[in-house]
Amino acid sequence: MQYSPELEQRFQKLVTQYPWKRSALIPMLLYAQDEVGYLSDEVVADIATRIDLTELEVRNVISYYSLLRTKPAGKYVVQVCTNISCMVRGAEELFDHCKQRLGLDHKQVTRDGTFSLEEVECIGACSWAPAVQVNYDFHLDVTPQKMDKILEGYGKNSPQ
Amino acid sequence: MKTLYTPTPLVSHPDEVRVISKRFGQGAQDIDRYIQLDGYRAARKALDMHPDDIINEVKASGLRGRGGAGFATGMKWSFIPKQSESPKYILINGDESEPATCKDRLICEYDPHSVIEGVIIAGLAVGAKTGFIYLRGEYRYLLEIMEKAVADAYAKGFLGKNIFSGGREFNILTHTGAGAYEVGEESALMESLEGKRGLPRLKPPFPAIKGLYGGPTVINNVETIATVPPIILNGGKWYVAFGPNEKNGGTRLTCLTGNFNKPGVYELPLGYPIKKMIYDVGGGIPNGRNLKALVPGGSSTFLLTREEAESATMDYDWFAKRGEFMGSGGVVAIDDQTCMVKMALRIMKFYQHESCGWCIPCREGTDWLKKTLARFHEGGGVHKDIDQMLYLSNNMAGRTFCALGDAAAFPTISIIKKWRQEFEDHLDGKSCPFEKRASREMALA
Numbered sequence: 001m002q003y004s005p006e007l008e009q010r011f012q013k014l015v016t017q018y019p020w021k022r023s024a025l026i027p028m029l030l031y032a033q034d035e036v037g038y039l040s041d042e043v044v045a046d047i048a049t050r051i052d053l054t055e056l057e058v059r060n061v062i063s064y065y066s067l068l069r070t071k072p073a074g075k076y077v078v079q080v081c082t083n084i085s086c087m088v089r090g091a092e093e094l095f096d097h098c099k100q101r102l103g104l105d106h107k108q109v110t111r112d113g114t115f116s117l118e119e120v121e122c123i124g125a126c127s128w129a130p131a132v133q134v135n136y137d138f139h140l141d142v143t144p145q146k147m148d149k150i151l152e153g154y155g156k157n158s159p160q
Numbered sequence: 161m162k163t164l165y166t167p168t169p170l171v172s173h174p175d176e177v178r179v180i181s182k183r184f185g186q187g188a189q190d191i192d193r194y195i196q197l198d199g200y201r202a203a204r205k206a207l208d209m210h211p212d213d214i215i216n217e218v219k220a221s222g223l224r225g226r227g228g229a230g231f232a233t234g235m236k237w238s239f240i241p242k243q244s245e246s247p248k249y250i251l252i253n254g255d256e257s258e259p260a261t262c263k264d265r266l267i268c269e270y271d272p273h274s275v276i277e278g279v280i281i282a283g284l285a286v287g288a289k290t291g292f293i294y295l296r297g298e299y300r301y302l303l304e305i306m307e308k309a310v311a312d313a314y315a316k317g318f319l320g321k322n323i324f325s326g327g328r329e330f331n332i333l334t335h336t337g338a339g340a341y342e343v344g345e346e347s348a349l350m351e352s353l354e355g356k357r358g359l360p361r362l363k364p365p366f367p368a369i370k371g372l373y374g375g376p377t378v379i380n381n382v383e384t385i386a387t388v389p390p391i392i393l394n395g396g397k398w399y400v401a402f403g404p405n406e407k408n409g410g411t412r413l414t415c416l417t418g419n420f421n422k423p424g425v426y427e428l429p430l431g432y433p434i435k436k437m438i439y440d441v442g443g444g445i446p447n448g449r450n451l452k453a454l455v456p457g458g459s460s461t462f463l464l465t466r467e468e469a470e471s472a473t474m475d476y477d478w479f480a481k482r483g484e485f486m487g488s489g490g491v492v493a494i495d496d497q498t499c500m501v502k503m504a505l506r507i508m509k510f511y512q513h514e515s516c517g518w519c520i521p522c523r524e525g526t527d528w529l530k531k532t533l534a535r536f537h538e539g540g541g542v543h544k545d546i547d548q549m550l551y552l553s554n555n556m557a558g559r560t561f562c563a564l565g566d567a568a569a570f571p572t573i574s575i576i577k578k579w580r581q582e583f584e585d586h587l588d589g590k591s592c593p594f595e596k597r598a599s600r601e602m603a604l605a
Contacts, residue, residue: 017333018333019247019290019373020354020355020373022354022355022356023335023353023354023355024355025355026336026337026338026352026355027335027336029338030297030336030338051355060357061355061356061357064340064357064358064516065297065337065338065339065340065358066338066339066340067297067298067338067339068338068339082506083259083459083506083510084259084260084418084455084459084492084494084503084506084507085259085260085417085418085490085492087506088418088419088492088493088494088495088498089418089419121257121259121341121510121513121514122257122258122259122260122261122341122510123298124256124257124261124262124264124265124296124298124299125168125262125265126259126260126261126262126415126417126418126490126492127262127415127416127417127423127424127425128168128169128262128423129417129418129423133298135163136163136164136298136300136301137163137164138164138166138168138301140166140168140169
């Protein structure tokens with residue numbers, strides 16, 4: 001498996017810095033996913049070898065964590081929080097707006113692979129609700145109008 | 161992948177007492193600025209103190225765990241054995257996931273060194289040489305801020321083999337999670353840091369005896385540990401005096417969320433009247449509506465009616481006397497146009513999604529409650545459902561491995577008991593009085 005030199009360097013550090021090697025597993029999976037887009041069979045096999053686990057053990061961990069995925073997602077994963085603080089400030093309407101605008105349902109990907117959409121649980125931005133996260137970027141106090149601009153912004157810098 | 165950083169908005173109110181938030185917006189991410197603003201003085205002071213004196217100072221401060229459980233911090237530290245064959249650890253819980261809670265975010269964003277300094281002091285107090293700062297996976301930008309802060313502290317010699325040239329060693333590692341509410345439970349947090357599924361451990365042994373990597377471990381919330389440096393610097397007595405009494409000392413970050421005119425994170429002294437918090441600090445309820453319900457401290461707490469909220473004070477005792485909990489500081493104002501059946505459903509949807517599935521009362525209980533509430537809200541409920549849901553919730557509470565079962569049961573019990581009429585109003589083919597489309601599907605599967 002070929003990663004970027006930066007990720008390779010990060011992996012080297014991660015596998016040696018903890019008292020137990022296995023502690024590196026979750027960060028390694030997340031960083032690999034950031035680069036590759038998802039946890040492909042190749043990535044799973046590679047990470048398992050690096051920290052002396054079976055592929056099954058690695059998959060067992062992947063299935064527990066909501067950020068980890070074994071299928072490709074859009075280049076920009078639009079995550080709309082609808083938990084209570086966001087819900088009472090219009091998050092469900094915002095999520096419905098995103099669905100219409102992107103023509104997607106929960107966990108679907110646009111045909112060109114630019115966007116995917118998810119309704120997510122609390123992302124810890126409750127005082128600035130409704131909140132949306134696109135990949136790791138937070139967008140606070142989002143309205144449908146603001147959402148359109150946000151999506152436009154990402155759409156623009158996404159040459160396929 | 162580049163992370164976009166836009167500073168999180170800050171608010172202020174004259175009644176605030178700024179202990180933890182005093183450096184917010186002051187550029188304290190920069191280590192030199194942090195030092196200018198009294199930074200790392202407490203760690204230097206602790207280096208010359210006897211470990212027992214550090215613990216006693218924290219005990220005197222009355223500081224209690226700000227993650228939600230409210231356990232006395234000094235007491236927790238004192239449980240760590242003096243002698244131990246396996247290494248001891250400090251583990252900071254930054255898996256901030258309790259709905260309505262968004263305070264640790266601000267500490268990590270605006271004052272990351274206060275967390276590092278707190279960890280060093282905890283390490284000196286219990287004789288640990290390694291600390292871990294675990295941040296939830298969604299908080300990538302905070303992880304980047306924290307990583308830089310840790311690197312800067314190493315560069316200054318505040319971390320490493322010979323901290324502050326005082327002949328002691330202390331190291332800090334930052335760590336990212338990957339999305340899981342359950343990992344905020346302390347034993348699940350250790351499992352996750354060890355690279356496993358975040359399942360809670362059987363207790364005893366408690367983490368203080370056998371925790372991370374089998375060693376004695378102190379686990380503290382981000383806000384709790386960030387409160388330690390000012391306590392060491394100014395004394396426990398100084399801190400405790402901000403609150404009404406010794407068991408309710410100090411201040412806490414209060415996250416006003418939901419239907420407030422002025423939502424935001426405010427640092428209020430313990431014992432602050434909730435009525436004033438709602439109408440003065442939070443600016444009251446928008447759109448000319450009235451308050452119907454208040455979530456006092458994260459969605460795991462018993463909800464308060466308007467009357468209860470207006471006579472309450474924000475301290476551990478007011479809630480404890482009622483057999484309830486103050487929780488995590490995440491307050492949600494719910495206005496009179498919100499359906500409480502829907503509220504119960506959304507809360508249960510969350511716990512059903514986050515239940516790790518390890519023990520049956522929680523795994524099955526949350527699932528059946530969610531299904532029943534969804535059917536009920538859609539107009540397919542029958543009279544006996546109401547008591548059935550209470551029965552299920554009561555049987556889940558106190559019968560699970562960790563507190564997630566309780567967390568799902570408590571708000572449900574309080575909503576059904578206090579707003580039973582709203583449940584009755586959904587019966588006999590009547591549609592939801594609040595929502596035209598009561599049948600909105602929830603995507604989260």
